[in-house]
Amino acid sequence: MKVLLVDDEKKFVLMLARRLNLRGIQAEFVYTGAEAIVLVEKGEHFDVAVLDVKMPGISGIELRRELEGLDPRMKFVFLTGHGSSIDYRVGASEAAFYLPKPLKIEELIKTLGRLTGGPVEDANPRH
Amino acid sequence: MMKSPNRFLGSIWPRFYLNNDEHLNPYYTFQDYRQTWGMAIFILMTTALLPLIVMTLIYYQLIETSIDTESLLRTERATSNARRAVTFFLEERLAALTFTANEMGYDQLTNPGHLTEVLRNLKLGFGGLTDLSVIADSGTQVTYAGPFNLEGKDYSNQPWFMECQQHDACVSETFSGYRDVPHIVVAVKSTRPDGRLFVLRATLETERLIQTLSAYKTGEHADIFLVNRNGLLQTPSQFYEGESHHVDITLPTYSNRTKAVMSADRNGQPIVIGYAFIDTEIAPTSFILMVVKQKAGMMKVWLNLRSDINWFLVVSAVILAIVITLTSTFMVNKIFQADRQKAETMVMAEQNCQLASIGQLAAGVAHEINNPLALINETAGYVKDLFLIKAQYEDTELVEHIDSIIEAVDRCGTITRQLLGFARRFDVHTQPIDLKEMVADVISFHKKEAAYRNITIHMDIPETIPLIETDRGKLQQIILNLVNNAFQAIDDGCFLDIRAEMDGSERVRLFIRDNGCGISEDHLNKVFEPFFTTKKEGKGTGLGLSITYGLVKKLHGNITIQSKRGEGTTFEITLPIQCQKEV
Numbered sequence: 001m002k003v004l005l006v007d008d009e010k011k012f013v014l015m016l017a018r019r020l021n022l023r024g025i026q027a028e029f030v031y032t033g034a035e036a037i038v039l040v041e042k043g044e045h046f047d048v049a050v051l052d053v054k055m056p057g058i059s060g061i062e063l064r065r066e067l068e069g070l071d072p073r074m075k076f077v078f079l080t081g082h083g084s085s086i087d088y089r090v091g092a093s094e095a096a097f098y099l100p101k102p103l104k105i106e107e108l109i110k111t112l113g114r115l116t117g118g119p120v121e122d123a124n125p126r127h
Numbered sequence: 128m129m130k131s132p133n134r135f136l137g138s139i140w141p142r143f144y145l146n147n148d149e150h151l152n153p154y155y156t157f158q159d160y161r162q163t164w165g166m167a168i169f170i171l172m173t174t175a176l177l178p179l180i181v182m183t184l185i186y187y188q189l190i191e192t193s194i195d196t197e198s199l200l201r202t203e204r205a206t207s208n209a210r211r212a213v214t215f216f217l218e219e220r221l222a223a224l225t226f227t228a229n230e231m232g233y234d235q236l237t238n239p240g241h242l243t244e245v246l247r248n249l250k251l252g253f254g255g256l257t258d259l260s261v262i263a264d265s266g267t268q269v270t271y272a273g274p275f276n277l278e279g280k281d282y283s284n285q286p287w288f289m290e291c292q293q294h295d296a297c298v299s300e301t302f303s304g305y306r307d308v309p310h311i312v313v314a315v316k317s318t319r320p321d322g323r324l325f326v327l328r329a330t331l332e333t334e335r336l337i338q339t340l341s342a343y344k345t346g347e348h349a350d351i352f353l354v355n356r357n358g359l360l361q362t363p364s365q366f367y368e369g370e371s372h373h374v375d376i377t378l379p380t381y382s383n384r385t386k387a388v389m390s391a392d393r394n395g396q397p398i399v400i401g402y403a404f405i406d407t408e409i410a411p412t413s414f415i416l417m418v419v420k421q422k423a424g425m426m427k428v429w430l431n432l433r434s435d436i437n438w439f440l441v442v443s444a445v446i447l448a449i450v451i452t453l454t455s456t457f458m459v460n461k462i463f464q465a466d467r468q469k470a471e472t473m474v475m476a477e478q479n480c481q482l483a484s485i486g487q488l489a490a491g492v493a494h495e496i497n498n499p500l501a502l503i504n505e506t507a508g509y510v511k512d513l514f515l516i517k518a519q520y521e522d523t524e525l526v527e528h529i530d531s532i533i534e535a536v537d538r539c540g541t542i543t544r545q546l547l548g549f550a551r552r553f554d555v556h557t558q559p560i561d562l563k564e565m566v567a568d569v570i571s572f573h574k575k576e577a578a579y580r581n582i583t584i585h586m587d588i589p590e591t592i593p594l595i596e597t598d599r600g601k602l603q604q605i606i607l608n609l610v611n612n613a614f615q616a617i618d619d620g621c622f623l624d625i626r627a628e629m630d631g632s633e634r635v636r637l638f639i640r641d642n643g644c645g646i647s648e649d650h651l652n653k654v655f656e657p658f659f660t661t662k663k664e665g666k667g668t669g670l671g672l673s674i675t676y677g678l679v680k681k682l683h684g685n686i687t688i689q690s691k692r693g694e695g696t697t698f699e700i701t702l703p704i705q706c707q708k709e710v
Contacts, residue, residue, distance in 0.1 A: 009498055012501055016505050018509055019509050023516070100497070101497045101498060101540075102539075102540045105508060
């Protein structure tokens with residue numbers, strides 16, 4: 001599974017990518033929506049894009065629309081520092097998932113598995 | 128049974144009089160209800176009573192004018208009749224004397240026995256004569272017939288004799304003469320066979336004349352008498368009898384017609400005076416016939432009626448005043464209660480608004496904290512991963528420390544989530560709600576804007592919709608949000624249509640439809656997503672419809688949207704009649 005992480009919090013997205021990699025998920029990261037578009041336009045395919053909702057420039061919501069246009073197979077997970085997941089799921093369409101910050105990595109991996117329909121890797125092999 | 132008088136008293140008791148809810152004052156439409164009340168009573172009283180009073184005064188005026196006209200006419204008629212009688216009385220006697228003088232001639236009349244015979248015959252035929260005498264042109268009385276011996280008297284200086292010399296006949300004023308008895312002299316002039324003049328004179332009993340006059344006196348408020356042209360009484364008067372025998376009324380100028388005028392007596396009381404100058408066919412007289420009537424006497428019936436009318440007017444005014452005061456109090460009370468309800472709603476709305484601001488502030492703070500928390504969480508997690516997954520390092524104690532960092536972050540995350548949910552975490556308090564009243568309340572907030580922007584708001588919520596058991600604040604917020612949303616979406620001059628219908632017996636459907644810009648099909652399934660907005664950056668939070676969606680869900684209802692670009696949008700909300708049954 002190949003995952004694209006987009007978040008303007010540079011340290012955060014770096015840490016998240018490393019943790020996913022440690023769990024056998026191939027994760028790449030960029031800091032802005034524009035960079036993400038460039039990457040996908042080059043023809044790189046990602047199974048899932050994990051997007052921060054609030055970013056300078058192109059917001060997560062807008063970026064999803066753009067990326068869907070470029071690669072219709074792509075699935076999306078939104079990260080937000082704004083409120084509880086329950087509140088957001090209420091208003092969300094079926095095709096997207098919202099996860100609140102701070103994030104539980106196990107929940108993210110479970111969500112990624114659900115979206116791709118593939119087997120969920122053991123998030124924490126030693127536990 | 129006891130309730131209805133209490134309710135009646137409650138509705139007319141001026142509650143606004145002791146309005147001491149000062150915190151509501153800025154939200155009242157009318158600041159001074161006492162003044163409004165006073166003005167209402169004053170205007171109603173004026174419009175009700177003024178025409179009544181004016182009409183009554185006009186009626187009085189008309190009645191008095193017609194009474195005046197009528198009394199003038201009556202007095203004139205009475206005067207005219209009396210004048211005819213007096214004139215006839217004098218003419219009759221003058222004619223008898225003329226006939227006697229011409230028929231008998233001087234020679235026969237100077238025979239004393241014959242003259243006595245003539246006097247007796249005249250008394251029998253006409254009456255009212257005291258004596259009869261023949262006077263030579265020198266003024267000396269030649270022959271006398273009557274109770275007094277006045278033969279040889281000289282009348283040449285008497286005014287009546289001098290007047291008789293000039294005219295064919297004369298009527299004297301009332302005078303006492305040689306006998307000191309009031310009498311009137313009538314005399315006619317004739318010619319002797321030798322061509323010299325002689326005068327046949329008779330004394331008239333004033334008693335007879337007075338009787339004739341008093342036959343024309345009508346009632347105790349009227350007087351009838353004769354005066355000479357200097358205002359001296361010639362016959363007795365009821366009103367003007369005094370030492371001087373002088374009448375203190377301004378005498379009219381000569382006229383040969385009977386007249387009546389309005390005047391006032393010496394006490395200032397209004398009177399009607401009828402007068403006529405008495406002239407016989409043969410000779411003029413100095414008599415003026417006067418009929419005086421006191422107006423108060425003639426008005427008595429009318430004055431009684433007027434007093435009755437005045438009483439009626441006073442009683443009507445009192446009844447009107449009571450009814451107007453009660454009605455005004457009732458109406459102003461109703462307005463006050465409605466205004467008070469509005470003010471209370473406004474205060475509540477303001478409090479809700481403050482809570483919403485607190486919620487937004489909390490959300491902002493939580494958002495700012497969540498990002499660094501996420502960084503701490505991921506960094507600590509990564510370090511832990513290095514120990515446990517990559518197994519680069521081995522230190523159980525350090526892993527425990529990292530776990531406590533992650534736990535602390537988790538605790539902080541819980542707190543920020545609670546903070547974010549603050550504005551929306553109020554428990555659902557159900558109470559019976561009239562949907563129509565609530566929608567009307569919400570619309571009333573937008574009335575001014577609607578009028579200003581020429582937006583038509585149409586509401587159609589049938590009376591058959593039952594009361595809904597739900598949370599007042601949340602339902603109000605839902606309707607307010609959707610109406611707000613519609614107001615932002617429509618252009619000036621558009622319309623907003625709110626209607627409701629039953630959906631089975633358990634649910635009610637509310638439609639909020641506008642003919643604004645509409646939403647394109649590809650945006651339609653995203654409008655309830657948080658942060659989704661078509662407004663310019665900084666204009667909308669993108670949370671309004673999302674919050675509305677959450678609120679509808681909390682009330683166990685459902686919300687859907689139908690829209691066409693350029694044609695408008697319809698939101699359909701379905702709510703259970705009993706909120707708690709629908710869990």
